[in-house]
Amino acid sequence: xxxxxxxxxxxxxxxxxxxxxxxxxxxxxxxxxxxxxxxxxxxxxxxxxxxxxxxxxxxxxxxxxxxxxxxxxxxxxxxxxxxxxxxxxxxxxxxxxxxxxxxxxxxxxxxxxxxxxxxxxxxxxxxxxxxxxxxxxxxxxxxxxxxxxxxxxxxxxxxxxxxxxxxxxxxxxxxxxxxxxxxxxxxxxxxxxxxxxxxxxxxxxxxxxxxxxxxxxxxxxxxxxxxxxxxxxxxxxxxxxxxxxxxxxxxxxxxxxxxxxxxxxxxxxxxxxxxxxxxxxxxxxxxxxxxxxxxxxxxxxxxxxxxxxxxxxxxxxxxxxxxxxxxxxxxxxxxxxxxxxxxxxxxxx
Amino acid sequence: xxxxxxxxxxxxxxxxxxxxxxxxxxxxxxxxxxxxxxxxxxxxxxxxxxxxxxxxxxxxxxxxxxxxxxxxxxxxxxxxxxxxxxxxxxxxxxxxxxxxxxxxxxxxxxxxxxxxxxxxxxxxxxxxxxxxxxxxxxxxxxxxxxxxxxxxxxxxxxxxxxxxxxxxxxxxxxxxxxxxxxxxxxxxxxxxxxxxxxxxxxxxxxxxxxxxxxxxxxxxxxxxxxxxxxxxxxxxxxxxxxxxxxxxxxxxxxxxxxxxxxxxxxxxxxxxxxxxxxxxxxxxxxxxxxxxxxxxxxxxxxxxxxxxxxxxxxxxxxxxxxxxxxxxxx
Ligand SMILES: Nc1ncnc2c1ncn2[C@@H]1O[C@H](COP(=O)(O)OP(=O)(O)O)[C@@H](O)[C@H]1O
Ligand code: SF4
Ligand SMILES: [Mg+2]
Numbered sequence: 001x002x003x004x005x006x007x008x009x010x011x012x013x014x015x016x017x018x019x020x021x022x023x024x025x026x027x028x029x030x031x032x033x034x035x036x037x038x039x040x041x042x043x044x045x046x047x048x049x050x051x052x053x054x055x056x057x058x059x060x061x062x063x064x065x066x067x068x069x070x071x072x073x074x075x076x077x078x079x080x081x082x083x084x085x086x087x088x089x090x091x092x093x094x095x096x097x098x099x100x101x102x103x104x105x106x107x108x109x110x111x112x113x114x115x116x117x118x119x120x121x122x123x124x125x126x127x128x129x130x131x132x133x134x135x136x137x138x139x140x141x142x143x144x145x146x147x148x149x150x151x152x153x154x155x156x157x158x159x160x161x162x163x164x165x166x167x168x169x170x171x172x173x174x175x176x177x178x179x180x181x182x183x184x185x186x187x188x189x190x191x192x193x194x195x196x197x198x199x200x201x202x203x204x205x206x207x208x209x210x211x212x213x214x215x216x217x218x219x220x221x222x223x224x225x226x227x228x229x230x231x232x233x234x235x236x237x238x239x240x241x242x243x244x245x246x247x248x249x250x251x252x253x254x255x256x257x258x259x260x261x262x263x264x265x266x267x268x269x270x271x272x273x274x275x276x277x278x279x280x281x282x283x284x285x286x287x288x289x290x291x292x293x294x295x296x297x298x299x300x301x302x303x304x305x306x307x308x309x310x311x312x313x314x315x316x317x318x319x320x321x322x323x324x325x326x327x328x329x330x331x332x333x334x335x336x337x338x339x340x341x342x343x344x345x346x347x348x349x
Numbered sequence: 350x351x352x353x354x355x356x357x358x359x360x361x362x363x364x365x366x367x368x369x370x371x372x373x374x375x376x377x378x379x380x381x382x383x384x385x386x387x388x389x390x391x392x393x394x395x396x397x398x399x400x401x402x403x404x405x406x407x408x409x410x411x412x413x414x415x416x417x418x419x420x421x422x423x424x425x426x427x428x429x430x431x432x433x434x435x436x437x438x439x440x441x442x443x444x445x446x447x448x449x450x451x452x453x454x455x456x457x458x459x460x461x462x463x464x465x466x467x468x469x470x471x472x473x474x475x476x477x478x479x480x481x482x483x484x485x486x487x488x489x490x491x492x493x494x495x496x497x498x499x500x501x502x503x504x505x506x507x508x509x510x511x512x513x514x515x516x517x518x519x520x521x522x523x524x525x526x527x528x529x530x531x532x533x534x535x536x537x538x539x540x541x542x543x544x545x546x547x548x549x550x551x552x553x554x555x556x557x558x559x560x561x562x563x564x565x566x567x568x569x570x571x572x573x574x575x576x577x578x579x580x581x582x583x584x585x586x587x588x589x590x591x592x593x594x595x596x597x598x599x600x601x602x603x604x605x606x607x608x609x610x611x612x613x614x615x616x617x618x619x620x621x622x623x624x625x626x627x628x629x630x631x632x633x634x635x636x637x638x639x640x641x642x643x644x645x646x647x648x649x650x651x652x653x654x655x656x657x658x659x660x661x662x663x664x665x666x667x668x669x670x671x672x673x674x675x676x677x678x679x
Contacts, residue, residue, distance in 0.1 A: 157379075238461035241421055242521070246475035246528065247448040256474075260465040 032340035039336020045329035053123040060117035061105075065294040068112030073312050076107040076115075107314045109304055115318050118296035122319060125285075125297040126278045126326060128208060129215060133277035134270045136216030141223025142259075142266060148224065149231030150254060160228070163221050172280075175214035179289040182210060207292035211284060215277050226269055230262035264341050271334035275327035282323055298323045360532055360564050361395040361418065361451075366427035368410075368417045372639060385639045387413040389588035390427070392665060395532070400558065400565040402579030402596075404572050404611070406635060410588045411568045412456070415534040418566070419453055420444060431532070449479060452525040456537040458517035462509040468495070468520055469505040475527040494523040498553060515546035522553065526561075534566045539574065551578055573615050576600070581671075584608045587646040588638055590665075594672040604674045606653050607631075645677065653678050 033039055052059065105116040148159040186199050202209035234240060235258070243253050284290040285299030293300070298319035305315025367390055372383040387410045395401045403411050416422045418429050420436050429436045431451060439447055452475075455461035462471055472491045476482060482490060492502040498519040509517055518538060525533055535554065539547040555578060557563060569575045575582055576596070583593040584607065592605040603609045610629040617623040631650045636642055642649050648658040655678060663675045 238455045238457055239463040241416075242453070242455060242461050242524065243463075243474065245419060245421055245448060245453045246524070247445040247478045248474065249445065249478075252478065256466075257463055261463070 029340040033336050036336040036339060038332045039339075042329040042332030042334075042336065045325060046333055049123050049326055049329070050127060052120055053127050056120050056124065060114070060120050062114040062117040064113060064118045064121040064296045066113065068108070072108065072110050072112040073308070073315070074104045074108040074112070075312075076104065076314050106318045107312075109301070109315055110308075113294075115301075115314065118301060119298070119318050119322050122296040122298045122301060122322065123326075125206075125208070125291055125295065126281065126323075129211060129277050129281040130274045130330070132212045133215035133219060134274055136212070137219040137223045137273065138266065138270050140216070140220035142227045142263075144220070145224040145227025145229075146231050146254065146258065146262075149228035150235060150250075150258065156228075159224065163224055166217075166221050171214075171218050175210075175218070176284070176287075176289060178214070179210050179284065183289070203292070206295045207290065211281055211290060214284070215280055218280070219273060219277070222273070223266065223270065227262065227266055230265060231258055234258055234261055265338075268334060268337045268341060271330060271337060274330045274334070278323065278327055278330075357396040357398065359394045360397045360432060361566075362428075362430040363391055363393050363395075363418060364428040364430075366391045366414070366417055366429065367425045368413050368422055369425045383639050385637075386588050386641055387638055388417055388424075389638075389641070391588075391590050393583060393590065393593065395564060395566060397531070397564055398558075398562050399580040400567050400575075400578055402575030402582035403566060403568045403585060404575055404582060405570065405585030407570055408635065408638070409585050410638065411570075411585055412536050414585070415453065415536050415566060415568055419448075419451055419534055421453070446479075449475075449528045450530050451532040451534070452528065452530040454518075454521050454525050454533060454535045454538045457541050458514050458521060459509075459541075461521050462517055464509055467506050467508055468500075468512075471509070471520060472523045472527055475524060479528065481528075490527070491523075494527060497526065497557070498523045513546075514542050515550060518542060518550055519553065522550075522557070526557065529561070531562075532564045532566075534568070536568045537570060538567075540570060547574075554578070571615070572600075572611050576615075584611065587635060587641055589646055589675065590673075591647065591676070592674045594674075598669075598672050602672075604668060604672070604679045605676050606651050606678075607647050645675075 057063075104114055106119065107115050109115055109118065144159050148156045182195070182199060182202065185195050186203075190196050190199060198209070205212075240253060240257055243257050248256075281290060281297065282299030282302070285297040286303045288300070288303065290299055291297045301319035302316050302323075305312065305319075309316050366388055367386075368388040370385040370387055371381045372385060373379045374382045389410075391414060393401070403414065405411050413422060417424045418436075420429070420439070424437055427437070431447070434447070436444070436447065466474075469488070469491050472494055473487045476487045476490060481487070491505060495502040495505060500516060500519050500523070504512075509520065512520065521538075538554070539550050542550060554565070554567075558565060565578075567575055567578055572582070572584075579596055581593065581595050582599050583590045584599075584605065585591070586607050592599070592603065592608045594602075599608065600612065603612050606629075610631050613627060613629040617626055629652070633650045636646075636649065642659075644657070644659040644661055645651070645654070645663050648654045651658065657677050661677070663677045665673060665675045666679075667673050668679060
């Protein structure tokens with residue numbers, strides 16, 4: 001690669017003649033992104049978190065559910081006595097463990113479960129919510145927003161009025177009520193009808209089904225508005241008209257001309273919305289309406305620990321720091337992507 | 350360049366073309382509160398092989414005229430015949446197939462190319478849409494076209510942002526030529542370019558016209574721009590054509606007060622005549638096409654206006670053969 005003049009600031013155009021190389025808009029954006037340190041840090045944390053979620057069993061010394069009441073609320077690093085002298089007495093991964101010889105890297109919770117292991121497994125819930133939430137929001141939002149913006153008229157009116165309606169009602173309380181209702185049905189042992197099958201599905205997803213529905217419903221609305229706005233911004237551009245004038249069909253115009261241009265900004269907006277999904281899950285789990293125990297979620301872990309925050313602050317700090325790090329990481333990454341792909345937006349909130 | 354004469358074939362005929370845009374208010378119950386009369390009753394014929402210039406101030410409806418002729422806007426009323434087939438009656442696939450015959454070159458070379466497509470994809474799109482040739486043949490054709498418009502064919506995989514305005518306009522020309530159309534609407538193709546490269550693009554368009562026998566509707570916002578490319582010129586004011594004549598006739602013998610005012614602003618190359626040139630300064634601004642004046646559209650600004658101008662629309666008349674004008678006092 002040709003050396004970059006050291007004086008180039010982010011956002012300044014690249015000297016094409018000096019570089020003499022075919023470069024797509026994507027290449028330019030990637031260069032811009034790499035120059036942004038915070039964004040790189042964010043992306044690295046996100047990637048590490050994803051890897052951790054996949055290889056959780058390998059990088060944790062314990063599972064997330066085995067209780068050990070004799071070692072409840074152990075302080076971080078207690079029992080950390082693996083050393084050459086004690087090597088025979090203690091074994092690191094698993095079997096068999098002698099009490100007092102446990103390795104609680106970040107301590108244990110009230111039920112004596114290893115906090116570090118639960119924190120690592122907790123990435124799965126947060127990332128599942130981030131991934132499913134953004135996929136649902138993107139898919140539904142882009143489809144409806146594009147239809148609305150491109151075809152206009154009555155369809156547009158209908159979709160946008162539904163969106164306005166959903167905006168106007170406070171969804172979080174409704175989702176909370178829905179969760180409470182289904183949990184009550186579950187306790188009564190309802191197994192028949194739609195409610196029964198929903199409950200079974202929810203059970204098999206560890207209690208995440210309603211969370212997914214809630215987060216999807218909450219967030220496609222914003223995406224639909226954004227997508228519609230983007231479509232309207234591009235619909236009257238001359239290159240769309242040019243495509244029409246050579247005889248392109250409507251579907252070709254939508255898939256070849258509109259979507260490739262609007263998808264990037266929407267994806268970036270979605271990255272910036274992910275912290276909110278992770279927080280919504282944490283809040284619902286915090287008030288006991290999230291995942292089923294003993295599945296660890298950072299929200300429910302904070303809930304488990306916050307009563308004893310003075311004496312055992314690590315019970316809140318460990319999941320709290322993880323939550324903060326991951327949401328910040330998504331924010332930094334999203335900001336970096338936005339700056340890289342849309343220089344006009346640089347520096348805006 | 351072939352000159353327009355009475356015997357050459359009529360390629361495009363426009364009859365009483367109107368394009369009105371509704372102005373709407375309200376969200377839930379949308380109602381129409383007014384109309385923008387962007388194009389308000391235009392008649393013209395375009396002969397095979399000629400260049401018809403269309404000149405008028407910004408906002409007078411030139412682009413809307415071009416787009417309505419090509420059915421990029423469906424006209425509110427009126428007829429557009431291309432080789433005796435009425436385009437305004439065509440729909441869907443029939444219209445999309447007919448589009449092979451007439452193309453457009455756009456004003457803004459930055460907005461008219463999709464930033465996410467390479468030059469090759471852009472120029473090949475018309476061929477793909479009409480299923481012309483296979484991938485390899487299309488690739489060859491794109492290279493030919495790039496050479497034809499003066500672009501280096503080896504730059505085919507570059508993206509538009511890597512080109513200058515003039516080069517981008519050449520890409521737009523290549524795209525318009527891909528389907529070998531007969532008729533091209535050039536919507537201010539040089540207005541957005543540096544003065545230094547305007548002539549190059551005009552020369553290119555002239556060369557291509559000669560080579561392929563193209564017919565142009567050449568839109569510009571002042572008379573000096575179409576002076577040497579147009580065979581005949583139409584002058585437009587507030588949605589209507591006020592005067593249409595052959596080039597020499599129009600420049601030497603302008604009849605409509607608006608044309609006279611426009612011409613008085615154009616410097617004359619002859620220094621003797623230039624010294625005697627009197628600028629006619631028009632008073633006031635162009636009225637909004639949403640609220641055109643009654644009678645002649647030009648009457649609030651016209652130095653020659655008489656009573657009847659404020660009541661009746663002047664008729665579109667042929668004063669001498671080939672010289673049309675709409676004015677009560679001519
Ligand atoms: N899509 C549209 N909707 C509403 N009004 C329009 C639209 N396109 C053009 N107009 C109006 O029509 C008039 C003529 O516009 P245009 O044809 O672009 O003028 P020109 O090309 O001569 O500058 C302007 O007043 C403009 O605001
Ligand atoms: S009709 Fe009357 S107002 Fe219109 S241009 Fe002629 S003289 Fe002027
Ligand atoms: Mg225009």
